[in-house]
Amino acid sequence: MKALGFAELFAQLALLNQSQRQQVLTALHPAAGLDRVVALIDEIRRDGRRCPDCGCERWHRHGRANDLQRFRCCACGRTFNDLTGTPLARLRHKDKWLDYLAAVLESRSVRAAAKRIDVHRNTAFRWRHRFLHRVKDDRPARLSGIVEADETFLLESQKGSRKLDRKPRRRGGRAALRGISRHLDCILVARDRSGQTIDAVTGRGALKAAQLTTYLLPKLDPQALLVTDANATYPAFARAHGIAHQAVNASAGERVRMSSAGAIHIQNVNAYHRRFREWLARFHGVASRWLSNYLGWQWALDGGRVASVEQLLRIAFGVINR
Template identity: 70%
Template sequence: MKTPRFKSLLARLPLLNGPQRRQVLDALHPATGLDQVVALIDRVRAPARCCPSCGGAHCHRHGVANDLQRFRCCACGRTFNDLSGTPLARLRLKGKWLEYSQALLDSLAVRKAADRIGVHRNTAFRWRHRFLNWVKFDRPPSLNGIVEADETFLLESQKGSRKLDRPARRRGGHAGKRGISGELDCILVARDRHGNTIDAVAGRGALTAAQLERDLLPKLDRQALLVSDGNAAYRAFSRKHKIAHEAVNLRAGVRVRRRDNLAIHVQNVNSYHQRFKTWLLGFRGVASRYLPNYLGWRWALDGGRVKSAEQLFGIAVGRTNR
């Protein structure tokens, strides 16, 4: 719209009655959301903007498409926008992304989130795992001081799969074998006394020292004191890598014991397990292949670490997959 016509339209806005003003606001609301999302994408991506093909940082503007500025890489000649190479590339309805980020912060189920923002439930499910794709990697660089580590188990689930590699069972069923077996997903959680947390789906069945080397060792400060239960895998892992280790004999009823002025226990990490499992109940079961996303989602919410939809959205688009 040209400027004289826009000024004429703007001057007539005070003549609108109440219902008409509400209709105008409703019509402008999607555009307002879109403008917020585009501005946020530019602010998050501008400091580290680079070509997703070659990683080159030298580029120039190259037109606009789908409401986003496009760029051309001066090194390889490829064109891209700020969402290229991110999990949100090629997704539509950008004006509703911040609303959906708030739905994630509110831990809404798929159908409730779809109803709130006005999209199909399949879209809401697809957005959930696209948004959480990078959120699950937003972790502390290391764990220091006293580090509590313990594993918890969830029944393996193939929810949503078209083909099963085992006989079907009722939702919320039980494992066919007693104790810790290959029917259970092993979730390792390590947490220091500052609240920094890392977690991983270690595999199926009992935890092993090899899994600790893969999932815990890269994030564990070598001067840290590792505290665990009596699982032999922690003893073998600590002995091999010369890491200070203290065990709590939970089977004997020992919850807390003292070493000098230090309280030796795993209650912090066990409390985190409980919060995670209680939170999962609202989703009526989750597929095992998506567990890493839910672990990252829970870590973002724990203790109010991510406080706004803008912050969550910034994490979701803050990295480039080259």
């Protein structure tokens, strides 16, 4: 539209009634959402932009496609855009991304989110795990000071699978074996007193010292004091790696005791377990294969750590293309 025609049209906006203004806003909302998300993508990728194929930082602009600027690598000649090689590549309806991320921050179900932004429920489910793919990796580098660690268990689920490796259970059902068995997913959570948290789905059944070496040891400060329950796996792990360790015997009624290092308890990590279970209940069961994504989602929301769609979109990119 020419500038003169736009000026005349813009001058008439003041003459619109409330219903007409709402219609104009509704018509402009998708375009405004698209412009906003494209600008955010450019801002996020601008400083670290490089060829996803060879890693070269020398490139030049090479036209536009699918509402995004394309680039050509000066070294290998490959073309790419800011989504190439990311979990968000080839996702459509960019104008609805920020509205969808708002639904993620509100912990809406797949069907509720799909209805809100007017997409198919399969699209909403696919978007959920594309956007959460890197969120689960957004974790602190180290836990220091007094570090509480404990495991919790959820019934394994093959929800959505076309073929099961066991007999189907009615509406989730119960584990076929009593106690801690191969029918339960083990979730390890470690949390220091500053609120920094790491978690991992270690596998099926009881926690093993080798799993602690894999998931906890790289994140544990050498000077940290590890506080756990009376599970024998933890002292064996601590002795093997020279880590200071204190145990709380909750089964004997011990909750808190004082020491020179401070209060010895695992109430922070147990409270985190409780919040995670209460939050997860709204989804009426999740498949084991996606459990790590839900752990990342809960960590992003816990305590209001991620409070805006822009921040969530930045985490979804992570260190992609590096």
